[in-house]
Amino acid sequence: MTQDTSLRFREFKMPDVGEGLTEAEILKWYVQPGDTVTDGQVVCEVETAKAAVELPIPYDGVVHELRFEEGTTVDVGTSIITIDVAPGSGDAPAEAVVETPVAPAAEEAEPKGRQPVLVGYGVAETSTKRRPRKPAAGQAVPAQPAAEAASTYYPQAAAAAAVQGELNGHGGTATATRPLAKPPVRKLAKDLGIDLATVTPTGPDGIITREDVHAAAAPAAAPAPAPVQAQPEPAQPVAVAPVEAGARETRIPIKGVRKAIAQAMVGSAFTAPHVTEFITLDVTRTMKLVEELKADKDMAGLRVNPLLLIAKALLVAIKRNPQVNAAWDEANQEIVLKEYVNLGIAAATPRGLIVPNIKDAHAKTLPELAAALGELVSTAREGKTTPGAMQGGTVTITNVGVFGVDTGTPILNPGESAILAVGAIKLQPWVHKGKVKPRQVTTLALSFDHRLVDGELGSRVLADVAAILENPKRLITWA
Template sequence: MTIREFKMPDVGEGLTEAEILKWYVQPGDTVTDGQVVCEVETAKAAVELPIPFDGVVHALLFEEGTTVDVGQVIISVQTGDAGAGAPVQTAAAPVAEAAAAAAPAAPAEEPVAEARQPVLVGYGVSTASTKRRPRKATAATAAQNGTAAPAAPVLPAVPAQPTGERPLAKPPVRKLAKDLGIDLASVVPTGDGGVVTREDVHAAAAAAIAPQAVPAVAAPVAAQAQAQAPVAEAAVTETSARETRIPVKGVRKVTAQAMVGSAFTAPHVTEFITLDVTRTMKLVQELKDDPDLAGLRINPLLLIAKAVLVAIRRNPDVNASWDEAAQEIVLKHYVNLGIAAATPRGLIVPNIKDAHAKTLGELSESLSSLVATARDGKTSPADMQNGTITITNVGVFGVDTGTPILNPGESAILAVGAIKLQPWVHKGKVKPRQVTTLALSFDHRLIDGELGSKFLADIAAVLEHPRRLITWS
């Protein structure tokens, strides 16, 4: 048998830490490759982590509620059996235990290079890290106990491909190698024309795993668990009679950092417009009664999103980003429409990929899925990346409008206020009409006052006369 360790992976883009929300397994439970063992909250979302190997849970290194750095071991699993051909504990381990029992003091320790183990996407392996384990019984010690000293395990050498040449492999094989932490340049290809196959990658991964005895790992694992115990206690909210202190972490932490960075990087300009959306509200009701749209969620936000997409088509330069390093404006020929969502974990902004290419029905389905996923806390980091423009609906809280801060990397954000029945001059007479206020914040490096004003005016024009959804499309 051997103990394998699973480290906290980077499940997003450059994340540094995550909080363990819930363990789904306990020591002694059997786990299989791909089984979800815990749920963690990163700086972007709650994510379920599958374990990449089979075995029996040996120890959980951190308690629920603990924030763990990426790369730290969070669970150890006892794997392998003689029948499956996996690394097993041989007679060497009992010999070492007998030698240790006869010695008057604990054996000295020596550094041993850490074997490279299979990893998830973004999991990473630190080439500089080392692990210490008890020294094996020496020949002299073994002789006193009447046994032979066990030989030290040796990692099999893997012939490398010629340097300077990019290994030949199909994309799925490259992804597999990345997932397992295997350098394709070190894999011996067996495919036609020197192509690396999946079997080659699995063989290289198996060869890179050094067998370890269970007693040699169990002690450090337990010690690490004890050392990390105070961390969980320190992260607990502190409450007194006069104040409460809440640790800033997870989604709330990254939101704060992003908003500060955006506010002090992009020069914000905010413009406002108040408009009559009575016709849009009537259209919403008509679409709800349309049998062709039965089962779809139809609401004002759907038509507002469609109005934004129509306005972008008429003013494509607003859909851009600022490349500080290259000092370039990057025009986007696609729209990943972000929808700000308030969740129990804080504000997140998932986006609908390629929203510009969706029909009204498809856009409705995407919005419904986005909201449901956010409400359940299951939004993935990928769903919140590469947004181009955002809508935030503050009207659901009864707020008239606001001055929203740009989502980092985006050019504009539209705040939608509450839709209220108000007195309004309509066809020369004061009548009760459905009225709302829109606020558009934009990056003045990318969008000047003229462009921003035209964009906002076009959104308002569509919502005042929704037939323009057809005539302007």
């Protein structure tokens, strides 16, 4: 009895691991064809526009095929791996697919409609032939002309060729068609700066392979340079080193987190009218408190630094001025006041700037806030921040001081009304109690959405944060 491949081979599709995401890049495969997997086992890591996420497989079985290479960006809903859930039950088909059953009446000709084709070539809205059945053992495989094979397995490319042929007056036969190559090969050609139209294909049915691209990229043997004629001045000829193609430029695809950052920042900058205010202050007392807290047994094992007290100062300032913790609802023409504070902390990672947030930061004690900050930073550095950790923020802190920068004009996170930038803390001359003394000084910058935060409210918030950091006893009296 023939094994039903639709039951034996299961396709795992790229899920939407965020909210409304359309694509994700495969960063790393943890399995290879032939490996045994179990339900819930992580098989790959993907990067979305929000974060890097590990994907578990929902099947038990053996990996039959990895459909995409590492570094490939795949649309949500596209199959990325095939699992043989009944290994050893028979020979595997030439191509693991889940075919739609065809009614007996439609055995010879299938109805018009969408049919799956090689990824990268779209789908054809046309009547197509049924895929040839796998020949029995010892049965000869009927020859198929290359042109017919290409039109069968690449109908979109063939259709495009026919249209182009009509435009060129060749009666439906195009003089040139789109080169046939799989997405990983196209990416390789793009990275090497190779035009696929100039590559000679050696694969079956005229498909360009990775070897073809590498062969096209290999520099041709350069002819021996002509001898340089000696000139009166200078006495010795000057040798000019050849410049390799592309050596002066590096192109980085805009995708994943970087693409999301760019879209969000452009949307924020040109939607919310930004206003930024600055204040320079003496934080010597805060720095002393940081050192005392590091030695406190109640803070043992926790990350204690100036950012912790700055975060606490901002939370107290928001409690005193709750209108700054709000959002502008354009669709409903409403200002939404938040009764909670999800405090975002901008974190620089190898994949770009991300802003995870501490949920309900307003309700946390100082030790709890320190623990949450430590976990947030370590998770971000490891690249394990989840999409959920970056959703629902209400106000943000960005610490540009760690780079030695004095201040800046930060751009609001979309959906938030305020962001506080913290500059470098430096020892500077400062007038203290009527005398010029060396003091620890920093500059704060607060950007806010002027549609719902006017100058008075923004100034009060910034002044409150500064007052607390100048005299941290106010953390007790104002809280």
